[in-house]
Amino acid sequence: YGSLTHPPHHPPPPLRSTHPLSFLTDFLTDNRRPNPTLLYHKHTPLKMKQPHFLNILLALGAFEAKAFVAPASQKHKSSSLTIVDSPLAAPRHKRVIKPISPTQLCSTSETLSLQLEKPLGLILEEDEESGSGVIVTQVKEGGSAYNSPDASKLIGSKIRTVTGKDVSSLSFDDVMDVIIGADSPLNVEFSLKSTATTAAPVEEKEEEPAYAIGTDVLITVQQPEANKPDIVLNAKVGDNLRKTLLNNKEIELYRGLKKKLGNCGGGGQCGFCAVELIDGEGCWGERSDYEAQKIGKNGSDKCRLACMNNIAGPATVVTL
Structure with missing residues (x-):
């Protein structure tokens, strides 16, 4: 006779439901x-x-x-x-x-979101503290940011996003490329300085602009490379310099086929609208670091990008 053995133990099949759960x-x-x-x-x-x-x-x-x-x-x-x-x-x-x-239901944040038209009127510098991203050092009169009721809060703030793209960890050049490549208007999110940080330093008074927005001023345009006589333009403070020059058909801002066909249309990317600016009254302020880097060795310290400058007062402009 064979010995009796217990059948192997198998787990019962998984329970399945034939009706909906309630x-x-x-x-x-x-x-x-x-x-x-x-x-x-x-x-x-x-x-x-x-x-x-x-x-x-x-x-x-x-x-x-x-x-x-x-x-x-x-x-x-x-x-x-x-x-x-x-x-x-x-x-x-x-x-x-x-x-x-x-x-998660109610959180506070030190951010400010603005919709801004170009030109923004923001003077930006690389954030040296973190080594990435850019911070706002000045809000220039004539730009769309200056007209915002929150313009005073932007000084010292860091640009967090541009049209939804996080730029807080990008290099200075990459941030500028995102801003230049974005369509106007831009949705810009700023990380504001905390209350403790803003209360510590002594607040510096901004110098009043020499000329108010809308003031009539004279811009003398010299074109030595084209052998043309000087042209005196009646312009208004706050108007964009590039647009003012292009509105006069006698002024050749983009000289040569390369500049005529290859310019970026005022986006600040090509550098072809560079001009020498002689600011006799010193009311135009210093040029931005981005302009200096973009112009490089193609111009002197007096050269500016016409597309990135709004008229601040009377001056002499020399085309290159």
């Missing part, structure tokens, strides 16, 4: 000490309907639940719970109900 729910609607929220399968025996049964169902993977838990200091007339059905044969890992933190 649950009974009991929610707490006031601010008193809560009783456990109960979730039961409709065929669960009554004796198994205990508060801890929720954890058993979660461990078996019978369903997934996501709950909104309000802070204790707030009262809500009703609670809400979203039930996501999953197959009963799902992998056996624990589902967790994660409450939403109150800090």
Whole structure:
């Protein structure tokens, strides 16, 4: 006779449901000490309907639940719970109900979002403290940022995003490329300086501009390379220098086929609109670091990019 052996033990097949799941729910609607929220399968025996049964169902993977838990200091007339059905044969890992933190519901940030037209009128420098990104050092009169009611907050701020692109960790040149390549108007997000930081330094008074916006001034244009006589233009303070020069057909700002066909159209990228600026009254201010880098050895320290400068007062412009 052969010896009797026990058949090998096989785990029962996974339980599968032939009908949709339904649950009974009991929610707490006031601010008193809560009783456990109960979730039961409709065929669960009554004796198994205990508060801890929720954890058993979660461990078996019978369903997934996501709950909104309000802070204790707030009262809500009703609670809400979203039930996501999953197959009963799902992998056996624990589902967790994660409450939403109150800090996720109301968070404060030191940011300012503005929609600005070109030219922006912002003087930017590389953020030496972090080694990446750019900060606003000046808000020039005549630019769209100057007309914003929040213009005073921009000094010392760092540009965080431009049209949704994060530029806070980019180099100076890369940030400028993003600004130049973006269509006008731009949505710019600034990271403002904290209150503690802004309160420490002594606030410096900005010098009043020598000429108010809209003041009539004379711009003398010299074209030595074209052997043309000087032209005196009646211009207004705040107008863009490039547009003012192009409006006069006798002035050849882009000389040569390369400049005529290859210019960037006033985006500040090609450097072809560079001119020498003789500022006799010293009211135009210093040129930006970006202009100096873009012009490089193609001009003297007096050279400016016409597209990036608004008229600040009378001056003599020499085309290159």
